[in-house]
Amino acid sequence: MKDPRVEKLADLMVNYSLGLKPGEKVYMRASTAGAPLIEALYVKILQAGALPYLWTELSSQPYLFFRYASEEQIRHIPEPNMMLVSTYDAYIRIEAEDNTRDQNQIDPEKIRWRGQAVQEYMKTLFTRIGDGTLRYMATVFPTHAHAQDAEMGLEEFEGLYYKACLPDMGDPVGYWQRFSRWQARLIDQLLRGRRKIHILAPDTDLTLDITGRRFLNSDARMNIPDGEIFTSPVEDSAEGHVAFTYPATEGREISGIRLWFEKGKVVKATAEKNEDFLQEVIHSDEGASRIGEFAIGTNEGITRFTRNGLFDEKISGTFHLALGAGFPEAGGTNESGLHWDLISDLRGGGRIFADDQLIYEDGQFLLTDDGHR
Amino acid sequence: MIDPRIEKLAGLLVEYSTAVQPGDKVYVRSTTAATPLIEAVYRKIFQAGGHPYLWIELPQQPFLLYKYGSEEQIRHFPEPYQKLAETYDAYIRIFAEENTKALTHIEPQKVVWFNQGMSRYSKRLVQRMSDHSIRAVGTLYPTSGYAQDAEMSLVEYEDFVYCACMPDPEDPVGFWRAFSERQQRIVQWLDGKRRIQVTGPETDLTVDIGGRKFINCDAHVNVPDGEIYTGPVEDSAEGCVYFSYPAVISGREVSGIRLWFEKGRVVKASAEKNEDFLLKLINTDEGSHRIGEFAIGTNDRINRFTGQILLDEKIGGSFHLALGFGYPETGSKNESSIHWDLICDLRNGGKITADDQLLYENGRFVIEG
Numbered sequence: 001m002k003d004p005r006v007e008k009l010a011d012l013m014v015n016y017s018l019g020l021k022p023g024e025k026v027y028m029r030a031s032t033a034g035a036p037l038i039e040a041l042y043v044k045i046l047q048a049g050a051l052p053y054l055w056t057e058l059s060s061q062p063y064l065f066f067r068y069a070s071e072e073q074i075r076h077i078p079e080p081n082m083m084l085v086s087t088y089d090a091y092i093r094i095e096a097e098d099n100t101r102d103q104n105q106i107d108p109e110k111i112r113w114r115g116q117a118v119q120e121y122m123k124t125l126f127t128r129i130g131d132g133t134l135r136y137m138a139t140v141f142p143t144h145a146h147a148q149d150a151e152m153g154l155e156e157f158e159g160l161y162y163k164a165c166l167p168d169m170g171d172p173v174g175y176w177q178r179f180s181r182w183q184a185r186l187i188d189q190l191l192r193g194r195r196k197i198h199i200l201a202p203d204t205d206l207t208l209d210i211t212g213r214r215f216l217n218s219d220a221r222m223n224i225p226d227g228e229i230f231t232s233p234v235e236d237s238a239e240g241h242v243a244f245t246y247p248a249t250e251g252r253e254i255s256g257i258r259l260w261f262e263k264g265k266v267v268k269a270t271a272e273k274n275e276d277f278l279q280e281v282i283h284s285d286e287g288a289s290r291i292g293e294f295a296i297g298t299n300e301g302i303t304r305f306t307r308n309g310l311f312d313e314k315i316s317g318t319f320h321l322a323l324g325a326g327f328p329e330a331g332g333t334n335e336s337g338l339h340w341d342l343i344s345d346l347r348g349g350g351r352i353f354a355d356d357q358l359i360y361e362d363g364q365f366l367l368t369d370d371g372h373r
Numbered sequence: 374m375i376d377p378r379i380e381k382l383a384g385l386l387v388e389y390s391t392a393v394q395p396g397d398k399v400y401v402r403s404t405t406a407a408t409p410l411i412e413a414v415y416r417k418i419f420q421a422g423g424h425p426y427l428w429i430e431l432p433q434q435p436f437l438l439y440k441y442g443s444e445e446q447i448r449h450f451p452e453p454y455q456k457l458a459e460t461y462d463a464y465i466r467i468f469a470e471e472n473t474k475a476l477t478h479i480e481p482q483k484v485v486w487f488n489q490g491m492s493r494y495s496k497r498l499v500q501r502m503s504d505h506s507i508r509a510v511g512t513l514y515p516t517s518g519y520a521q522d523a524e525m526s527l528v529e530y531e532d533f534v535y536c537a538c539m540p541d542p543e544d545p546v547g548f549w550r551a552f553s554e555r556q557q558r559i560v561q562w563l564d565g566k567r568r569i570q571v572t573g574p575e576t577d578l579t580v581d582i583g584g585r586k587f588i589n590c591d592a593h594v595n596v597p598d599g600e601i602y603t604g605p606v607e608d609s610a611e612g613c614v615y616f617s618y619p620a621v622i623s624g625r626e627v628s629g630i631r632l633w634f635e636k637g638r639v640v641k642a643s644a645e646k647n648e649d650f651l652l653k654l655i656n657t658d659e660g661s662h663r664i665g666e667f668a669i670g671t672n673d674r675i676n677r678f679t680g681q682i683l684l685d686e687k688i689g690g691s692f693h694l695a696l697g698f699g700y701p702e703t704g705s706k707n708e709s710s711i712h713w714d715l716i717c718d719l720r721n722g723g724k725i726t727a728d729d730q731l732l733y734e735n736g737r738f739v740i741e742g
Contacts, residue, residue: 023445025451032405032408038431039434042437042438046437046438046441046442046446047441049443049445051451053453054430054431056429056431057429058412058415058427058429060408060412061412061415061427064415064416065419068415068419068420069419070419070422073419073422073423078398078424078426079453079456079460080426080453080454080456080457081453083452083453083456084453087452
């Protein structure tokens with residue numbers, strides 16, 4: 001029998017997140033491991049009157065590509081893909097892997113070539129998302145591989161996933177609308193017009209200037225699951241140090257990361273595991289040693305670390321910093337090929353001050369009214 | 374472990390049929406049911422220096438489109454696919470259905486909309502195939518759906534299909550090269566002949582082939598392959614044919630078909646099963662009353678009917694006629710929106726003569742050697 005949650009999720013994505021209209025062209029990129037969700041979305045897209053294009057990849061395809069393609073072949077971008085990103089109205093990305101580590105043995109040089117080759121595609125994608133001509137939606141589909149990374153059984157992981165995506169199974173859209181209003185209030189009451197953020201937690205004492213920067217409300221329009229508010233701090237402002245409680249995965253797992261900042265720049269970095277790799281990432285370009293994003297996760301359905309960025313950055317009670325590229329829509333100007341989220345738990349006595357007012361303590365916002373999400 | 378025959382078949386498709394060269398752009402269209410073959414073909418294309426583009430459909434996708442799509446949505450053919458047909462150097466089509474009867478209850482009109490929406494693409498593809506600016510091959514991946522139609526287990530059906538595709542598993546390319554040379558001698562013998570007569574049980578048909586060309590099918594356009602075909606002169610067919618094999622179209626089976634021809638045109642038609650459907654199809658347009666193709670199947674490994682035309686039309690010892698559209702490269706001028714192959718076994722006393730010389734008897738060419 002079909003999992004009824006898949007259909008509800010597809011409905012939320014098509015009719016709420018993207019709000020597809022008749023005649024709009026939408027492309028969906030996913031691996032075959034996400035087939036149940038692809039099919040459910042395909043039906044919802046057709047029912048919305050939109051025109052779907054399925055860009056379906058075999059789950060083995062990325063590995064085979066890097067394993068067998070020459071440099072010239074790796075650098076080739078098929079024209080149909082450029083047509084999609086430059087002419088379509090909406091794009092759905094589903095991350096669905098049968099093995100999240102299958103490219104670990106691939107020569108990093110090859111992955112760099114591909115990174116360079118897709119720059120034109122990525123630039124078109126970000127430009128069109130930024131100017132509103134292309135709507136974008138990303139999710140993960142629960143597979144054994146993603147469950148394995150989360151150290152859970154598939155059924156447990158599915159439980160976590162759907163609870164995070166559809167906290168109110170009876171009214172998924174209503175839930176996210178209420179949630180969005182709650183987050184808007186957080187931003188209005190606690191963060192709008194503030195100049196300075198100060199984070200205090202075990203082994204953490206960091207200040208950031210956010211003067212003139214905007215906090216944005218992530219409310220299931222571009223990611224599902226969602227739940228975070230984020231901004232890009234002033235690029236040369238970070239002072240202090242941070243200990244990240246969760247390991248970071250960027251190909252390889254790096255754990256026990258500590259960073260020290262002066263005038264916005266990382267001046268010292270240590271890790272308990274894979275410190276060499278940490279240094280390599282931080283020095284990959286000029287912008288990689290500065291903060292592109294400061295964010296607070298707000299999804300209470302995500303109660304544990306899963307080793308999947310789309311989930312982990314939303315864990316309620318955490319904040320994250322991203323080294324690398326900032327968000328122009330938040331006022332960020334940092335440029336980098338990197339955008340690397342590093343997550344820290346604030347539930348064990350962590351506090352956040354905005355202009356010296358305590359706004360967040362032990363994983364909870366201190367709203368003046370009793371706002372309910 | 375991967376079935377080693379899949380690797381060999383992929384090699385045949387990429388290195389022989391489409392002969393992919395460095396820098397060639399190659400698109401592969403199939404469904405996820407053929408994943409092992411798609412993966413092998415993908416690898417071979419890289420190894421040949423080509424740039425592969427995979428167009429992969431989910432097995433349920435056509436059904437879902439027809440069930441939930443409006444006319445506008447069914448007719449919509451995405452521009453990126455058109456680009457493939459316009460600009461790519463090679464195309465590998467792998468038929469792989471999990472369920473060959475999934476569309477049985479879909480209104481036929483919806484399929485017509487889809488085909489109309491796709492016609493700009495299909496026309497461009499046929500055009501580029503005939504001027505050789507694109508090399509295209511069609512093959513079939515053994516699925517349980519096809520095995521079920523053939524009334525075999527999947528394991529038996531796999532053996533059957535791979536054996537038909539690669540009669541010499543040690544040297545698939547060498548086999549088809551030698552096969553092509555042998556078949557070319559028959560095509561040469563037929564060159565310049567004017568009149569073909571086919572006789573067999575309840576069958577006595579003559580067609581004029583003056584000025585028409587026979588084409589040698591040797592695993593370049595289809596795998597498996599094995600047939601020679603031409604387009605007979607449009608107003609020449611006289612006599613009657615009894616087709617011993619059923620014909621399957623849009624999931625519907627028509628069996629026990631008999632056709633009578635005068636001056637090239639069907640003047641009477643009957644069937645033991647689904648006769649109404651047969652008559653409707655013949656009445657599609659003017660060209661569907663006439664013969665677009667006359668062909669002889671030559672693949673001896675295909676020795677039984679399976680319900681898949683890609684295989685059945687190659688049955689060694691059979692001939693087939695297609696009502697409707699004829700191939701311009703043979704000299705045929707017949708135009709129609711249908712091309713419907715009807716197959717007749719000649720192994721039980723069947724004979725073919727050309728200008729009164731015996732060419733073929735009991736399913737064998739008698740002019741060989």
